[in-house]
């Protein structure tokens with residue numbers, strides 16, 4: 001089982017950026033916990049602040065990986081290009097957010113990509129990623 005985790009813009013600053021919202025742990029630190037939780041799953045990780053690079057990664061893995069866990073950051077809310085990328089591949093994509101976007105500013109309530117995703121998980125902190133991997137493992 002191979003799952004690609006993709007983090008979008010500003011998520012390289014996890015642990016530093018707005019810690020009251022996003023927590024005090026960097027993603028690399030959490031990734032080790034995730035890998036220990038799922039020892040039989042190959043969990044690959046990619047982060048970019050550049051929209052086109054996120055699209056390239058979706059294309060690269062989107063036909064032979066078993067799943068993609070995507071936190072597209074702010075691109076979530078307006079990127080039709082990411083929506084089209086997700087629609088264009090066959091690998092199921094789960095949209096994740098660390099924060100509960102529905103409790104926050106109104107512009108975060110809309111997602112441009114949810115309609116192409118298998119499901120959406122938000123609001124559980126970094127544990128949102130574990131829930132997404134778990135959902136992919138139990139997918140029928």
Ligand code: DQA
Pocket residue numbers: 009010011071072073074075076096097098099100101108
């Ligand atoms: C986020 C929520 C987005 O609205 C925001 O732009 C992010 C992070 C989250 O994980 O909670 O960068 O995707």
